[in-house]
Amino acid sequence: MLATPPRYTITWEKLPDDFVLPDDPVDNINQPMLAAALTESLQLAGKLPETALTPTNYGICATVNGQVVVKAPDWAFIPHVWVDRAEVERSYTPRLQGDIPAIVLEFLSDTEGHEYSVKETYPPGKFFFYEQILQVPNYGIFDPATGALELYRLRDTGRYRLESPDSAGRFWLPEMALWLGVWQGGRENRSGYWLRWWDELGNLLLWGSERLQLEAERTEQERQRAEQERQRAEQAQRQAEQERQRAEQERQRAEQERQRAERLAAQLRAMGIKPEG
Helix, strand or coil: CCCCCCCCCEECCCCCCCCCCCCCCCCCCHHHHHHHHHHHHHHHCCCCCCCCECCCCCEEEEEECCEEEEECCCEEEECCECCCHHHHCCEECCCCCECCCCEEEEECCCCCCHHHCCCCCCCCCHHHHHHHHHCCCEEEEEECCCCEEEEEEECCCCCEEECCCCCCCCEEECCCCEEEEEEEEEECCEEEEEEEEECCCCCECCCHHHHHHHHHHHHHHHHHHHHHHHHHHHHHHHHHHHHHHHHHHHHHHHHHHHHHHHHHHHHHHHCCCCCCC
């Protein structure tokens, strides 16, 4: 693990109760939807442990050179929080209250630039804070307008390196055992680009609406299969009835032939002719 540079004294302290957190509004209406979609699919897939935390626009804290630094990523995944949830209602301090986030995500908006800030002086920039102070293993910057996703991974050098996606345009996150990538489509009256999860086999982690749609499609398919089975059974029954009727007709014809043969034999005997056979 990278040793903290001597010029930074980092401590992990609980945020004072009287500390005034920034109350900045989200940059645009899309950000809460993007964040909620990430969390929902994890939860529905059973990939969100009870001790995990997926904060949105929520303060993650550290004390640097005696000064409290709070950054609020648009979304983050914290694998394990080991204190009571009541203690992290306002903010979260890694190492003191739980794990370092496995990933933090920032969604670009009209006000660009702060996501890439490497400013070291107080208050430090986001890129610098995630890389050098928190040492978050994965930092993603997503542009919802274009669908561009940049994924920076912390290397052994203690610096972020821009990763290249796989052939499907996705990034493997070993800390979560999931792929992260971009998907285009609609949800909640928004059509555009979304960040989505895929499992290790490449299966998309579904949203609730998609699960309902899939279940409805399966129900309809089952109904259609049942209807087809009913029709096949009716057809088989009709065929069986037709076969029975044909057999009955053959029996009747045979009986008629027998009776004709008997009448003919009787007539021949009456004429003094012995029938052959």
